[in-house]
Amino acid sequence: MEAERYDIDFVIPWVDGSDPAWCREFRKYRDLCGCTEAAGARGANGASDASVERYRDWGTLRYWFRAVERFAPWVHRVHFVTWGHLPAWLDTAHPKLHVVRHTDYMPQAYLPTFSSCPIELNMHRIEGLAERFVYFNDDTFLCRPVGPERFFLGGLPRDEARLAVIPAERVGHNILECLAVVNRRYDKRTCVRRNAGKWFSRHYPAADMLKTLMLLPWSFFTGFRDFHMPQPFRKDTFETLWKKEYALLDATCRSRFRSVTDLSQWLVRYEQLASGRFAPVGMKDTKLVALSESGMPQLERDILSGRYAMVCMNDSNDIRDTEAVRLALKGIFTALLPEKSSYER
Numbered sequence: 001m002e003a004e005r006y007d008i009d010f011v012i013p014w015v016d017g018s019d020p021a022w023c024r025e026f027r028k029y030r031d032l033c034g035c036t037e038a039a040g041a042r043g044a045n046g047a048s049d050a051s052v053e054r055y056r057d058w059g060t061l062r063y064w065f066r067a068v069e070r071f072a073p074w075v076h077r078v079h080f081v082t083w084g085h086l087p088a089w090l091d092t093a094h095p096k097l098h099v100v101r102h103t104d105y106m107p108q109a110y111l112p113t114f115s116s117c118p119i120e121l122n123m124h125r126i127e128g129l130a131e132r133f134v135y136f137n138d139d140t141f142l143c144r145p146v147g148p149e150r151f152f153l154g155g156l157p158r159d160e161a162r163l164a165v166i167p168a169e170r171v172g173h174n175i176l177e178c179l180a181v182v183n184r185r186y187d188k189r190t191c192v193r194r195n196a197g198k199w200f201s202r203h204y205p206a207a208d209m210l211k212t213l214m215l216l217p218w219s220f221f222t223g224f225r226d227f228h229m230p231q232p233f234r235k236d237t238f239e240t241l242w243k244k245e246y247a248l249l250d251a252t253c254r255s256r257f258r259s260v261t262d263l264s265q266w267l268v269r270y271e272q273l274a275s276g277r278f279a280p281v282g283m284k285d286t287k288l289v290a291l292s293e294s295g296m297p298q299l300e301r302d303i304l305s306g307r308y309a310m311v312c313m314n315d316s317n318d319i320r321d322t323e324a325v326r327l328a329l330k331g332i333f334t335a336l337l338p339e340k341s342s343y344e345r
Contacts, residue, residue: 006155007076007130008148010068013119014138016085017057026114029256056315058291058326062089063333064141065343071142071309078343079126079133081119083112091345100126110253117174118253120265124238132157135231135265140312142230143303143336150281150309157232158281161199161273162208162225163215173260175223178267181245183220186274192216194276201280224270228312229286237268237277285309290316296328303332 016022068075081100086092092099102111105125110118123135134151151158166175192199192212200209208225215222242249245263252262272278287308289299303311319325 004149004152004155006132006152008074008152009077009079009130009133010072010075010136011079011081011123011126011129011133012064012136012138013081013116014061015057015083016087019083019085022083022085025112029112029114033256056322058139058313058315058329060141060329060333061087061138062341062344063337064136064138065090066333066337066339066341067142069341069343070337071145072148074148076130077128079129081123081126089344091343094343097343098126098128107253113253113256115255115258115262117255117258117262117264121238121249121253121263121268123233123265124235124242129235131235133233133235135233137228137312139314140228140230140310141303141333142309143311144306144309146309151230151232153279153281156277156279157234157272159232159269159273159278160201160204160208160225160227160281160283161195161212161278162204163212163221164223164225165215166223174258174262174264175226175266177261177263178270179221179223181248181263181267182270182274185244185271186221188219188221188274189216191274191276198276198278198280203280203282205282205284221270221274224273226266226269227283227286228288228314229283229310231265231269233265233268234272234277237271237275241268241271286311288312288314290314291319291325292316293319293321293324296325296332300328300332300335303336 065078068078075096077096077098079098079100080090081102084101084103086099091097102113102119105127106113106118106122110122113119120135123129123133132152132155149158166179199212248263252259252264255262285308287302287310289295289302289311291299291313299311299313302308313329
């Protein structure tokens with residue numbers, strides 16, 4: 001079968017939480033809005049999570065670029081989204097690299113922002129962005145070669161549709177806000193019936209399909225399983241949501257810090273799933289891990305084994321010896337990707 005021919009871009013946002021200029025602006029607006037540094041604490045205007053951990057950098061970004069060059073050389077362009085600071089080692093003249101500052105693509109009314117939600121929900125506005133793109137957080141990494149068909153097939157983003165119940169610890173957060181929008185826009189039973197082959201696909205583990213089956217009696221979407229992996233999107237899905245849900249998206253984007261009532265990029269993924277505009281793929285080649293001092297040996301095995309195509313390393317507020325974790329991560333990624341990429345000076 002002839003390979004599909006369309007451009008696929010990568011988008012990755014990054015923040016240097018140690019940049020003095022960024023820190024001054026961060027503290028200024030944090031104090032103005034009444035946010036606290038405690039993760040999850042709410043300020044006077046309902047804003048929350050101005051925690052330092054949310055902006056912590058583990059020094060792994062150069063390995064992200066090395067992985068892209070080695071494992072996905074087919075990528076059309078990499079859009080590197082930043083507040084304004086840049087890593088000293090990054091070669092900004094690289095022909096595939098597009099440095100995008102928040103001021104380059106976000107409406108002025110939403111700036112400055114210290115929340116990932118406005119940054120993500122406005123990605124479709126990036127100049128020159130391909131219709132099909134993959135969104136990476138800076139804690140998601142490619143660990144072995146992947147082809148473009150891993151992310152898109154027949155022009156559609158590849159994903160696993162699995163119903164879920166939102167865990168108790170996430171109740172009240174923006175996942176529920178996203179679900180409320182999806183449930184207003186779609187009838188769950190109709191969605192599943194019209195695209196049964198996408199909800200019950202041979203690509204999915206039997207256990208996942210069983211969990212979806214068990215939740216079918218509920219008349220509304222109780223939740224979707226979120227894989228926290230590089231997420232393929234189509235720009236037109238963003239455009240549709242901005243047209244249909246402008247007031248809600250605008251309210252989210254005017255919040256400088258993350259709030260429990262915000263919408264997020266999960267809404268765009270849920271829209272793709274509910275509308276049936278996706279192609280099924282299994283997630284057995286992915287691994288989500290929580291960073292910890294004791295978990296480094298297992299993380300090393302996961303990354304170096306070749307078993308997983310993609311790994312997400314979730315930060316944790318419980319890490320005490322950050323330098324030990326930083327050194328361990330450097331050792332793991334140096335073993336996987338020892339050679340400099342052409343994205344490095």
